[in-house]
Amino acid sequence: MVALETVRASNAKLRNLPPGLVAVFVGATSGIGESTLKQFCRYTIKPRLYFVGRSQDAADRIVSELKTIQPDAETTFIRKDLTLLKNVDEVCDEIKSKETKLNLLFMSQGTMSLKGRDGKPLTLVSSVVPQHQLVTKSFAETSEGLDRKLTTNYYSRMRFTQRLLPLLQSTFSQLSRVVSVLAPGEETALEYDNLDLKQNFSLRQAAAHAITMTDFTFEEMAKKNPTVSFVHTYPGVVKTGFAKEAGFAIKAASQLALTVFSRWTVGIDESGERHLYAATSAAYPPKGGEKGGVEVGDGKVKEGSAGEIGSGAYLIGFNGEFRANEKVLKELRGKDAGAKIWEHTMKIFENVRGS
Numbered sequence: 001m002v003a004l005e006t007v008r009a010s011n012a013k014l015r016n017l018p019p020g021l022v023a024v025f026v027g028a029t030s031g032i033g034e035s036t037l038k039q040f041c042r043y044t045i046k047p048r049l050y051f052v053g054r055s056q057d058a059a060d061r062i063v064s065e066l067k068t069i070q071p072d073a074e075t076t077f078i079r080k081d082l083t084l085l086k087n088v089d090e091v092c093d094e095i096k097s098k099e100t101k102l103n104l105l106f107m108s109q110g111t112m113s114l115k116g117r118d119g120k121p122l123t124l125v126s127s128v129v130p131q132h133q134l135v136t137k138s139f140a141e142t143s144e145g146l147d148r149k150l151t152t153n154y155y156s157r158m159r160f161t162q163r164l165l166p167l168l169q170s171t172f173s174q175l176s177r178v179v180s181v182l183a184p185g186e187e188t189a190l191e192y193d194n195l196d197l198k199q200n201f202s203l204r205q206a207a208a209h210a211i212t213m214t215d216f217t218f219e220e221m222a223k224k225n226p227t228v229s230f231v232h233t234y235p236g237v238v239k240t241g242f243a244k245e246a247g248f249a250i251k252a253a254s255q256l257a258l259t260v261f262s263r264w265t266v267g268i269d270e271s272g273e274r275h276l277y278a279a280t281s282a283a284y285p286p287k288g289g290e291k292g293g294v295e296v297g298d299g300k301v302k303e304g305s306a307g308e309i310g311s312g313a314y315l316i317g318f319n320g321e322f323r324a325n326e327k328v329l330k331e332l333r334g335k336d337a338g339a340k341i342w343e344h345t346m347k348i349f350e351n352v353r354g355s
Helices: 004-016 031-043 056-069 085-098 148-169 203-224 248-260 268-280 326-333 337-353
Strands: 022-026 048-053 074-079 104-107 177-181 229-233 313-316
Touching: 004 031, 004 268, 022 031, 022 148, 031 048, 031 056, 031 104, 031 268, 048 056, 056 074, 074 085, 085 148, 085 337, 104 148, 104 268, 148 177, 148 203, 148 337, 177 203, 177 268, 203 229, 203 313, 203 326, 203 337, 229 268, 326 337
Parallel strands: 022 048, 022 104, 048 074, 104 177, 177 229, 229 313
Antiparallel strands: none
């Protein structure tokens, strides 16, 4: 486990990096995204910050708080519903019109759904769905023909990454990284002819497909982009207040889970600190070895998702250490999962967005 004092020492060294780091936080109007955004603002010098979400009221509060944390920070809020890839492209176009480089893309957007693609109620059957991903609105398939949960947890994140990679590649400082907060360790076997879950949809499958496909798409991106590192994180049980707008049943279930797992819960401030470490530490460098982040402690590089030290793609738990269902991943790699998932994802983008 990466000790909390190591995390804080590493974060403090961010002040030694050049001023004006540029970061995009998607899904940052609450929870882990908000907490990590604030920590980034606290530890960097004159950052340029973009954050994306649905709540203007929450955004107004956060902008005010960020000014208190660091008056010199430049902050821009972009209000969008990220269940549509069209909206993702609009956000990326806005950012690309204002910036020529990007140091960090941090994604934690999510949507709570107890309904399937057809809008009919489903039963929540697995703990695979991370708590930080739960909010209260979701309906049927989107106008783009995709499931809302799978789009928010996977397709929208990979689309953000794909569209903003040119800015990440243009970074000439010591940091160029993508972080997706979901749940490595909960991978599952896949049906390659049903990756978008047009058939046999369930909440468990939607979560597990997003998790597993993230692993392999990040591996493919790390191979193709050796100056950028890609980190898939599992936050653990975090006290985020995610169910405050939910119905009674979800609130009760949430409180019960936090009580049962109280010994293993992580406070929201600590989670923000740990995710900032995951987003900036040299322990998770790009495959090319440069722009690796802040070095602290023994300077050791962590094992990548395929078992290679410093591979550029990392699967980590809340403690900063490797976390994955290695048995499932090994079986999938034997069936060329990375290439198949990559081809599927690019085909979805081409069909929906024409590119």
